[in-house]
Amino acid sequence: MVTESLSHADVAKQLSEATGRSIAYIDIAPEVYQQELQTAEWDKPSIDSMLGLFNAVRAGTNSDTDVTDTVEALLGRPGIRFRQYAEDFAADFGSTV
Numbered sequence: 001m002v003t004e005s006l007s008h009a010d011v012a013k014q015l016s017e018a019t020g021r022s023i024a025y026i027d028i029a030p031e032v033y034q035q036e037l038q039t040a041e042w043d044k045p046s047i048d049s050m051l052g053l054f055n056a057v058r059a060g061t062n063s064d065t066d067v068t069d070t071v072e073a074l075l076g077r078p079g080i081r082f083r084q085y086a087e088d089f090a091a092d093f094g095s096t097v
Contacts, residue, residue: 003067003071003078003079003080003081004067004081004082005067006082007025008027009025010082011082012024012025014083014086015086017083018083018086018093019093021093030055030058033054034047034051037050037051
């Protein structure tokens with residue numbers, strides 16, 4: 001149920017443009033993320049759960065990439081694009097523009 005399909009890099013680029021800040025998507029290895037969670041003293045079941053989600057997102061199996069008109073059908077108007085959302089809420093992201 002999305003109005004457009006964007007990569008993580010696309011989202012970072014659009015946020016950068018909206019906020020005037022340099023925002024980059026950095027793809028980290030699962031082992032690095034696991035170490036960060038352990039350093040933050042997460043318990044093993046929580047780490048395992050988060051790593052499962054992390055790996056699904058990285059593999060693209062936990063995202064809805066089919067662009068549909070569901071939002072328009074539900075709201076009675078077209079959904080907004082991510083760029084519009086980023087521009088509308090740039091101040092909440094710490095805009096420098």
